[in-house]
Amino acid sequence: MRKEKVYLLDVDYKNIGGGTKIVLYGRNKKREKIAIIDPHYQPYFYVLPSNLEKAKKEIEEILKKSNFKVERIEKTRKIWRNTCDFLKITCRFAQEVYKIRDLIKKLEVKRGGSGSVIDEFEYQLSFPRGYLADKEISGVDCIEVEGEEIEKKNIFDVDIVLEAERIKRTEEVPSYKILSFDIEVVEEKGERKIVMISLYGENLKKVLTYKKASFPSFVEVFRDEKEILNKFIETIKDYDPDIIVGYNSDGYDFEVIRERANKLRINLDSLSWDKSGIIFSKRARTSTARLKGRVHIDIFNFVNNILSPILQTEVLSLDAVASEILGDKKIQMEYQDILEAWQKNKDLEKLASYCLKDSQLTFRLAEILLPQILELTRIVGQSIFDTSRMMYSQLVEWFYTKWAKKTNRIVPNQPKFDEILKRQKETFLGGYVKEPQVGIHENIAVVDFASLYPSIISTYNVSLETLKCDCAQAITWWGRFWIKRIMEEAEKQGFSVIYGDTDSAFLGLDKKNKEELFSFLKEMNKKLPGIMRNAIEEAVKLVREKIKALKELKISLRDLAVYEQITKPLSDYKLISPHVAAAKRLEEQGIPVGEGTVVGFVIKKGLGSISEKAYPVEFINLEDVDKDYYIHHQILPASLRILKVLGIKESDILN
Numbered sequence: 001m002r003k004e005k006v007y008l009l010d011v012d013y014k015n016i017g018g019g020t021k022i023v024l025y026g027r028n029k030k031r032e033k034i035a036i037i038d039p040h041y042q043p044y045f046y047v048l049p050s051n052l053e054k055a056k057k058e059i060e061e062i063l064k065k066s067n068f069k070v071e072r073i074e075k076t077r078k079i080w081r082n083t084c085d086f087l088k089i090t091c092r093f094a095q096e097v098y099k100i101r102d103l104i105k106k107l108e109v110k111r112g113g114s115g116s117v118i119d120e121f122e123y124q125l126s127f128p129r130g131y132l133a134d135k136e137i138s139g140v141d142c143i144e145v146e147g148e149e150i151e152k153k154n155i156f157d158v159d160i161v162l163e164a165e166r167i168k169r170t171e172e173v174p175s176y177k178i179l180s181f182d183i184e185v186v187e188e189k190g191e192r193k194i195v196m197i198s199l200y201g202e203n204l205k206k207v208l209t210y211k212k213a214s215f216p217s218f219v220e221v222f223r224d225e226k227e228i229l230n231k232f233i234e235t236i237k238d239y240d241p242d243i244i245v246g247y248n249s250d251g252y253d254f255e256v257i258r259e260r261a262n263k264l265r266i267n268l269d270s271l272s273w274d275k276s277g278i279i280f281s282k283r284a285r286t287s288t289a290r291l292k293g294r295v296h297i298d299i300f301n302f303v304n305n306i307l308s309p310i311l312q313t314e315v316l317s318l319d320a321v322a323s324e325i326l327g328d329k330k331i332q333m334e335y336q337d338i339l340e341a342w343q344k345n346k347d348l349e350k351l352a353s354y355c356l357k358d359s360q361l362t363f364r365l366a367e368i369l370l371p372q373i374l375e376l377t378r379i380v381g382q383s384i385f386d387t388s389r390m391m392y393s394q395l396v397e398w399f400y401t402k403w404a405k406k407t408n409r410i411v412p413n414q415p416k417f418d419e420i421l422k423r424q425k426e427t428f429l430g431g432y433v434k435e436p437q438v439g440i441h442e443n444i445a446v447v448d449f450a451s452l453y454p455s456i457i458s459t460y461n462v463s464l465e466t467l468k469c470d471c472a473q474a475i476t477w478w479g480r481f482w483i484k485r486i487m488e489e490a491e492k493q494g495f496s497v498i499y500g501d502t503d504s505a506f507l508g509l510d511k512k513n514k515e516e517l518f519s520f521l522k523e524m525n526k527k528l529p530g531i532m533r534n535a536i537e538e539a540v541k542l543v544r545e546k547i548k549a550l551k552e553l554k555i556s557l558r559d560l561a562v563y564e565q566i567t568k569p570l571s572d573y574k575l576i577s578p579h580v581a582a583a584k585r586l587e588e589q590g591i592p593v594g595e596g597t598v599v600g601f602v603i604k605k606g607l608g609s610i611s612e613k614a615y616p617v618e619f620i621n622l623e624d625v626d627k628d629y630y631i632h633h634q635i636l637p638a639s640l641r642i643l644k645v646l647g648i649k650e651s652d653i654l655n
Contacts, residue, residue, distance in 0.1 A: 002149050002162060004028050006036065007142045007174030009242055011128040011383050012274070012292050013094055014155065019071075020094040022131045024167075025158075025273055025293040026143070027242065033158040033273060033293065036145050038167065041131055042071055043094040045101055045123035046410060047087040048080065055107065055116040056087055062103050068096055080121075080410040094127040121410050129398070132381055133405040135167070139295075139383035140374045142172040157275050158293070176295075178370070179204070179241035180363035181232075183253050184355050186342050187590030193225055194260050195342050196352060197232045200359035204239055207356050208232060213348035218356060226264045229257070237270055243295045243384070245366040247318045247358070250298040250389075251595035254278050254289035286568070286595055288389060297388045299365050300596055302373060305391045315563045317598050322361040325368060331357045334618055335591045428472045431502030432480040434487065440536070440646060441498050443509040445517055447486060452479055452503035479503065493520050536646050543639045543653050547631055553622050560625060561600040561617040568595055578603070578614035586616050603629045 006026040013020050020043055024036040049055030056073055063070060071090040078086050089104070091097050101123040107113035122130070132138060147164040155161075184196040196209045207219045208228040215221065222228050236244070246253050258278050261268050268277035273293020281288050289296060303311075303321055313320040319330040331354040333341075338354075341347040377387040380395050381402040390398070404411045415423065449455065456462065456478045462471050479502065487497045487505055493516075496508035509517055549555050564579035570593060573580045582601035583593045593599070600617040603610060605626040613626060636650055643653075 001146055001165070002160075004034060004145050004160070004162065005142060005170065005172070006034050006145055007172070008137070008139055009295050010273075010293050010385060011132060011139065013127050014274070015093060016152075016155075019092045020127065022128060023274075024143075028160075031240070032160055034145075034160045034162065035152070035156045035158045035273065035293070036147070036167070037150075037152075037161065037163045038131075039163055041134070042090050042092070043097050043127050043130075044088055044090040045097055046076075046078065046121040047089060047104060048118045048121065048410075049085070049087055049116055050118050051116050052085050052087065054114070058107055058114060058116050059087070059089070059104055062106075063100070066100075066103055068100050068103070070100065077408075078410045079408055086121075086410070097123050097127075119413070121413060124414055125401070125411065129382060129386070129401075132383070133398075133402050136381065136402070136406065137167075137169055138378050138381045139385070139387065140174065140377045142170045142174055144168045144170050155275070156273060157270060158273050176242040176370070177201070177240070178243045178245060178363065178366055179236065179239055180245045180359045180366060181249075181253070182246065182355055182358035182362065183256060184338060184351065185256055185592050186339050187592070190590070191263075192256060192259065192592055194229065194256060195225070196355045197228055198352075198355040198359040199232070199235055199239075200356065200363045201239060201241065204235075205356065205360075206235065207352045208235075209348075209352065211342070211345065211348060213345065213352075215349055215352055219352045225260065226266060229261060229264065229266050232257075233266070233268065233270060241294065243297055243366075243370075244291065245297045245299055245362055247362045247365075248298065248300040248594075248596040249296065250287060250289050250301060252592070252597075254296075255280070255287075255594065256592070258289075283389065288385075290385060295384045297366065297370075297373065297384070299362055299369060301389045302369060303365075304596075305389070306372075306376075307369075315598050316565065316596075318358060318361055322365060326361065326364055328361060328364070330354070330361065336618060339590075428476060429480075430476050432483050432500065433502065434497065434500035434505075436499035436506075437496075441506075441508055444498065445495075445507045445509060447490075447505050447507060449482070449503040452482070456482075490520065495520070536643075536648070539639075539643060540648060540653055543635065543643075546635055547653070550627055550630055550635070555622075557602065557617060557620070557622045557625070558600070560602045560630060562602075563598055563600045566593060566595060566597045566599060576611050578611045581611040581614045582616045585619065589619070605629075 006028055008024060008026040010025040012023045012025070014023055016037065022038040022041050024038065026034055026036070028034060047055060047059070052075060059073060069092060071092055074088050076086050076088045077083055089100065091100060101120050104117060105111055105120055107115070107117035108119070109115040137143065145162055145164050146166040147162040150161050150163050152161040179199060179201040181200070182198045183194050185192050186195050187193070196207055198207045205218045208222065208231050209219060210222045210224050210228055212221055220231070222231060258268065258280070269275040271277055271294070272279070272291045276292055279290045279292065281290065300316065304316055308316060311321070311324055313324050323329045331350065333351065333354045337347070338351060341351045373384065373388045376395060377384050380387055380390070380398040382398050387395070401411050453475055456475050460474070460478060462474050483500055483503060483505065487500055490497055490505065490507050494510065494512060496510055497505060498508050499506040562579070566579070566583055570580065570583055570587065578601055579599045583597065583599045586599065587593050601614045602617050602620055603626045604613045604615045604620055604624050606613055636653065639653070640648070640650060
């Protein structure tokens with residue numbers, strides 16, 4: 001028997017020896033790569049019977065007539081609304097769970113069966129995720145493993161393979177070796193080609209390319225694209241990182257690397273620990289690139305799913321995000337500059353620095369954001385790879401799944417289409433909105449609840465287990481109660497209530513002084529006093545000046561640009577909106593566009609719909625913009641939404 005302390009990196013499964021086995025990947029203190037096979041955990045799901053003995057008998061009969069065999073069918077008690085008896089169906093292969101469930105569900109009354117079966121549960125949980133939840137292990141844990149070392153080098157590219165007899169979680173905290181990368185791509189003869197690859201890590205700073213120039217020492221020049229891809233693979237193997245990070249590497253970098261590797265017949269197997277190379281999987285509208293054993297983190301996904309609501313920037317490009325979080329920016333080069341640099345052998349040194357800077361910024365973002373990702377991984381009890389790609393709702397779902405397993409509860413099924421429609425039809429009275437007093441108001445104070453609904457949930461202990469009422473209605477009722485209470489108290493204190501919406505109120509100070517205002521605010525524990533000026537003529541003058549500047553083209557083209565993100569492959573868009581039309585024009589010019597690409601577009605003068613007139617900001621001159629469109633469909637509508645209340649008409653501005 002061999003003992004190892006291992007810090008986990010990844011979890012997967014493989015069909016080994018007549019069944020599906022869980023495989024844990026990690027390293028020991030010597031940084032040896034270890035694959036741990038757990039032979040004692042098997043795929044399963046639960047059946048809720050109306051009559052346990054009858055259901056068991058009928059299930060056994062169904063399975064006899066099918067090609068499927070199960071390991072066992074056993075009675076177990078679980079909590080589902082109340083504590084009740086379930087049948088646990090343990091299968092041999094994870095791939096058979098759905099198929100066996102499809103046979104058993106025919107026993108339900110609603111499907112024309114005998115009614116011995118009411119429903120089935122947990123067949124939708126992925127095998128590795130269910131394992132982590134059952135074992136109360138997360139992807140950031142250290143574990144102590146005891147087992148037999150076995151020979152499986154034909155399956156795994158690791159130093160040690162253990163078949164575990166015992167796995168125990170320890171309290172040690174792991175540290176990780178990180179490597180970031182970025183690629184530069186140009187289109188030549190209708191084909192995307194990788195012209196530079198940068199890699200950045202602790203004591204590593206490297207750019208790979210295949211054109212000669214007066215490069216700095218961090219640049220290595222090779223013969224062709226195939227050689228730099230092979231060197232990229234070799235560098236990863238030699239540096240041997242635990243975590244590889246990129247920015248939009250799921251939707252772009254790894255996709256291009258796989259495409260070019262296939263074209264050039266390059267083997268990518270060694271990037272993973274099970275010789276599977278890069279595995280792409282579809283998740284809703286996006287795809288993921290996985291290197292089994294190693295952890296691949298796409299920083300863009302985490303920023304997009306988790307951080308974006310609290311960022312000031314609406315554009316989630318590497319440049320914008322790095323600028324806000326790091327106070328640092330990319331080296332400025334547009335795609336046309338990159339293309340020209342490569343094709344004309346001009347500014348190749350700048351291009352190499354540009355490529356390396358992208359990797360450096362990605363690495364620095366990872367240093368700041370990785371602690372958050374790791375802590376979320378620990379909280380929800382899943383792998384680092386999966387957690388880094390989860391949205392808030394998924395994080396909550398897996399947190400509850402972990403606790404359901406811990407407290408012997410059944411994990412509810414995802415709602416079916418009919419159930420979703422039923423839920424959507426049920427609506428609840430939401431926040432209170434007071435009609436605003438129309439006009440310009442002086443001396444306004446804005447009072448605002450900090451996290452109103454979470455505060456209500458916490459203060460009143462609102463939960464299905466603690467309050468016998470409809471939780472959603474209870475929460476919004478308390479919200480309405482408290483915002484009305486604030487308004488009533490304000491009026492009693494001599495303030496006028498100008499407007500209120502859900503969790504905030506606009507209070508007119510009238511003859512009140514600031515001391516009285518602050519006293520009231522302190523009492524009610526609110527914030528944000530403010531003052532507005534009654535300057536109607538100045539507002540009209542400002543709008544006129546903007547229109548005049550546009551007519552005379554005394555503006556920047558980028559002031560007119562709208563930036564939107566491509567969220568799926570262009571071929572998947574059924575409705576061609578302006579930013580999609582602009583993206584297609586980029587693609588026609590040989591500029592790569594994929595999921596996550598931010599497209600800036602302006603409207604060009606001419607005939608056609610707005611989408612037909614939408615052009616990438618890089619491909620249009622200022623003189624070609626549709627000035628009338630921007631005046632009548634952008635500036636005036638936005639301005640008049642406010643000025644119309646004050647009696648200002650469009651003609652008052654234009655005249």
